[in-house]
Every structure is written in structure tokens, then in C-alpha cells.
Amino acid sequence: MQDHVAxxxxxxxxxxxxxLGVAEAAAAIRAGAFSAxxxxxxxxxxxxxxxxxxxxxxxxxxxxxxAARDADKARSAGASGPLLGVPLGIKDSYLTSGLRTTLGxxxxxxxxxxxxxxxxxxxxxxxGIILGKNNLVEMSYGLTGSNSPYGQVKNPHARNRVTGGxxxxxxAAVAAGIVPAxxxxxxxxxxxxxxxxxxxxxxxxxxxxWPRAGVAPISHILDTTGVFARNVEDCExxxxxxxxxxxxxxxxxxxxxxxxxxxxxxxxxxxxxxxxARFKESxxxxxxxxxxxxxxxxxxxxxxxxxxxxxxxFFHDTMEAISGFxxxxxxxxxxxxxxxxxxxxxxxxxxxxxxxxxxxxxxxxAYDAALSADRPELQRRFNAAFTxxxxxxxxxxxxxxxxxxxxxxxxxxxxxxxxxxxALAKNTVPASGAGLPGISIPMGFSSTGLPIGLEIDAxxxxxxxxxxxxxxxxALGISTTDQQETx
Numbered sequence: 001m002q003d004h005v006a007x008x009x010x011x012x013x014x015x016x017x018x019x020l021g022v023a024e025a026a027a028a029i030r031a032g033a034f035s036a037x038x039x040x041x042x043x044x045x046x047x048x049x050x051x052x053x054x055x056x057x058x059x060x061x062x063x064x065x066x067a068a069r070d071a072d073k074a075r076s077a078g079a080s081g082p083l084l085g086v087p088l089g090i091k092d093s094y095l096t097s098g099l100r101t102t103l104g105x106x107x108x109x110x111x112x113x114x115x116x117x118x119x120x121x122x123x124x125x126x127x128g129i130i131l132g133k134n135n136l137v138e139m140s141y142g143l144t145g146s147n148s149p150y151g152q153v154k155n156p157h158a159r160n161r162v163t164g165g166x167x168x169x170x171x172a173a174v175a176a177g178i179v180p181a182x183x184x185x186x187x188x189x190x191x192x193x194x195x196x197x198x199x200x201x202x203x204x205x206x207x208x209x210w211p212r213a214g215v216a217p218i219s220h221i222l223d224t225t226g227v228f229a230r231n232v233e234d235c236e237x238x239x240x241x242x243x244x245x246x247x248x249x250x251x252x253x254x255x256x257x258x259x260x261x262x263x264x265x266x267x268x269x270x271x272x273x274x275x276x277a278r279f280k281e282s283x284x285x286x287x288x289x290x291x292x293x294x295x296x297x298x299x300x301x302x303x304x305x306x307x308x309x310x311x312x313x314f315f316h317d318t319m320e321a322i323s324g325f326x327x328x329x330x331x332x333x334x335x336x337x338x339x340x341x342x343x344x345x346x347x348x349x350x351x352x353x354x355x356x357x358x359x360x361x362x363x364x365x366a367y368d369a370a371l372s373a374d375r376p377e378l379q380r381r382f383n384a385a386f387t388x389x390x391x392x393x394x395x396x397x398x399x400x401x402x403x404x405x406x407x408x409x410x411x412x413x414x415x416x417x418x419x420x421x422x423a424l425a426k427n428t429v430p431a432s433g434a435g436l437p438g439i440s441i442p443m444g445f446s447s448t449g450l451p452i453g454l455e456i457d458a459x460x461x462x463x464x465x466x467x468x469x470x471x472x473x474x475a476l477g478i479s480t481t482d483q484q485e486t487x
Contacts, residue, residue: 026085039087046177047132055168088128120214135169197399199442236468271397302430305374305378306429312374393457396455402452404424
């Protein structure tokens with residue numbers, strides 16, 4: 001079944017099963033409140049009803065129901081995996097054994113891998129079920145959700161708006177109640193941007209913390225796998241499954257004594273009025289709840305350094321990373337063949353900046369400078385901000401605007417300034433360049449019903465503390481993943 005998920009309202013789900021989070025659903029299945037088969041059938045029905053969203057490229061309903069019945073048999077035999085019987089979405093850049101994997105490109109429309117990505121194996125070992133493969137920007141190269149061969153992914157809150165990208169279908173599927181969580185990838189913001197625009201939680205781990213084997217890359221220096229969910233607790237659970245870590249013992253109650261930083265000169269210099277107002281109101285609520293919020297300044301050239309670092313690595317690494325992935329995983333295509341079949345806009349980007357002879361290609365000297373000078377300086381700025389302020393995390397709006405219209409997704413305006421789609425990742429790029437963990441949680445809606453995201457970044461390697469802090473913020477009520485009716 002190909003999912004092309006319609007112009008109906010996504011919000012208030014008539015079936016309570018599709019509103020459950022991962023931990024809730026898993027606990028209910030273990031307790032016998034309902035069967036995995038019943039739960040899977042409800043989610044598949046939701047996928048059909050929301051098929052116009054284009055959130056999935058492939059769903060094998062027969063395999064899903066077979067896996068659900070197998071989960072019920074396993075439970076009856078005493079199995080109790082943390083994800084037992086819970087269907088999840090998988091971005092179609094992840095290899096899935098026996099299930100079509102397209103990487104979002106037309107020339108791989110019939111490719112079926114014989115192995116799973118390492119994250120997928122971990123999900124299955126924990127009893128999870130793969131509901132299907134989520135739509136994405138071709139080769140994960142974009143920020144809006146546009147895909148030429150498999151269709152534009154639409155925002156569940158407004159069908160005429162983008163979802164963000166590149167993990168577009170994963171975010172839309174969670175927001176629309178098709179799955180309680182879905183996996184994505186983040187190189188410059190491809191989890192956090194769509195999480196913000198679709199009103200769900202999106203967790204980008206510290207770069208290198210989660211396994212990346214079997215996932216189509218852009219840059220091994222910047223790439224990380226990650227997850228979308230309805231709440232932070234589910235991100236914690238999935239983080240434990242993927243990293244095989246023990247359950248967290250960190251409490252997630254209360255904000256008194258917690259110190260956050262924010263950098264308005266940097267992260268609020270280009271922002272929609274409603275997004276800025278919502279962010280400042282969230283900061284006020286955090287202060288009222290007992291948190292200390294301190295202002296930091298990351299420097300006049302902070303964003304110039306972050307962008308030079310991140311985009312230099314991003315474009316320079318692409319060709320070698322993709323070529324190696326295709327070769328190492330016996331994928332029946334080449335970099336040249338994929339380039340040839342890309343949509344024209346993306347084909348031009350690759351010709352200009354990705355191919356070594358392109359007029360915008362990154363020279364060896366510029367790449368070396370990004371790795372040896374710019375990236376360490378970016379990391380130093382973050383470290384200094386955390387150390388001197390004593391803050392545990394940095395707060396800012398995930399995206400500087402709400403979801404742009406699909407019809408103007410490549411060129412639009414923010415606060416009266418004409419920008420292109422790359423501006424959607426303006427605030428997410430620095431953490432990517434430095435390799436920091438970050439999480440986007442919803443912090444309300446605009447006056448037109450569009451979600452607004454709050455990003456929380458922590459120092460390198462402080463993922464579990466970040467998740468605990470995000471749960472405290474979420475519990476305050478700043479973030480809500482309850483669906484609003486589309487206006």
C-alpha cells in the first residue's frame with residue numbers, strides 16, 4: 001500500500017488507540033488491555049484515512065498484521081519486550097530487510113534490502129513492529145518535504161503547508177496519529193525542523209551516540225539517527241532501546257533550581273513575531289515555575305561560523321558518503337544514477353555544490369579549515385556559554401517561523417525579510433555543526449493554528465540529562481502534542 005495521507009481534519013482522533021504514546025501502548029499490550037493485532041489494525045485504518053498526507057511511501061499491511069499476531073503469541077508465551085506489539089514508522093533512508101527501501105528516489109523504487117539498519121534491528125529485538133517506510137526528501141537533501149517521485153508530504157495541521165524535512169513523512173505520521181513514534185535522521189535539522197512545524201517532539205542525539213549503520217548518509221561527521229514521538233518519555237524509552245542503556249534514574253519533576261540559557265542576539269535576530277512572542281512567554285512560564293534563565297552572547301560571528309562549518313562539511317562529504325553507502329550495502333545504483341534521476345532543483349544543487357568540479361564545491365583547504373578551525377571554535381563557543389553561565393541547556397525557537405505554504409516553499413518571508421527554504425534550519429544548524437544533542441518540543445500554536453517549536457540543546461554527550469530536563473519543561477504545560485482542529 002502506498003500512502004498518499006487528504007484535506008480532512010487530522011486532529012481529535014475518534015479511536016483512542018491512535019492517540020496513545022509508545023510507552024502507554026506497550027504497557028497496555030503487556031497488561032492485556034488490548035491486543036497488538038487490535039492496535040495495529042487501528043493504526044492501519046488511520047493510515048488509510050490520512051493517506052493524502054503522503055506520510056508513507058510503503059506499507060505492507062499483511063506483514064504488519066502478521067507481526068502483530070506474532071507479538072500477541074509471544075506475549076502469551078511470556079515475552080515482555082519494551083516495544084512489544086507497538087508499530088513504528090521508519091524513514092525510508094533506513095534499510096529494512098524484506099521491505100522496500102527507496103531512499104526517496106525513483107531509480108530505487110523496486111529495491112528490497114536483505115538486511116536491516118542497526119536501529120531497525122534494535123527496534124525488532126525490543127518487540128517493535130515496522131508499520132511502514134516514511135516519505136522523505138530525496139536522499140534526505142532538503143528541508144520542506146518535497147519529493148518528486150513519491151509526492152509532497154503535507155502538514156496534518158494544514159494541508160497546504162509544508163511539514164519540514166528531510167524526515168517529513170516521519171513527523172507527519174506521528175502528528176496525524178498513524179504511529180506513536182517514527183525514526184528520522186538529522187544532519188542540519190532534518191528531525192528538529194519537521195518536529196517544530198508539525199507539532200511533535202523530535203530528538204536529535206549527540207552525534208555518534210546512536211548507531212548509523214544501514215542508514216543512507218550525507219556526512220558521517222554530522223549525521224545522526226533520531227526519533228519523533230508524542231512526548232519526551234517515549235523518546236527516553238526509545239533512546240534506551242537503541243543505545244541498550246539502562247532505564248534513566250534521573251528525576252523529571254520540577255524546575256526549581258534548574259538553570260537555562262538563551263541567546264537573543266543570535267537566535268532571535270530573524271524570527272516571526274508570533275514565534276518570538278510565544279518563545280518569550282515560554283521563558284516567562286519557566287521563570288515562574290522556578291527555573292533560572294540567564295542571557296548569554298555567543299558572538300557577532302556565531303552564525304557565520306556555524307554555517308561555514310556545517311555547510312562546508314555537508315556539501316563536501318555527500319558524494320563520498322553516498323557512494324560508499326551504495327557500495328558497502330550492495331544497493332543496485334550508483335551516485336551518478338541517483339544524480340541523474342533527481343528532481344531538477346536538487347539535481348542543480350548537486351551539480352553546483354556536491355560534485356568536486358562544481359562551481360560551488362568545497363575545496364580541500366576550505367574543508368580542512370572547517371574541521372580544524374571552524375568546528376572547534378563553534379564547539380568552544382558552546383562550551384564557554386554553558387561553563388560561564390552555569391546553565392544546563394540552551395533554549396531558543398526551533399524554527400524562526402511556522403510552516404510555509406507548499407506553493408511558496410522555496411522562497412518566502414520571515415518578519416518581512418525575503419528568505420529561501422534554508423532559513424528553516426537557521427537555528428538548528430549550530431548544534432549540528434558542533435554535534436550537540438537537541439530536542440524540539442511543541443510550545444503552542446500560532447493564531448492560525450500552526451505549531452511552534454521550542455528547542456533545548458545540551459552540552460555534548462549530555463543526552464540523558466537533556467531528556468530529563470525536556471520532560472520537566474513538557475510537564476509544565478508549555479508543550480502540548482494534543483492535536484488542534486485544522487482551521
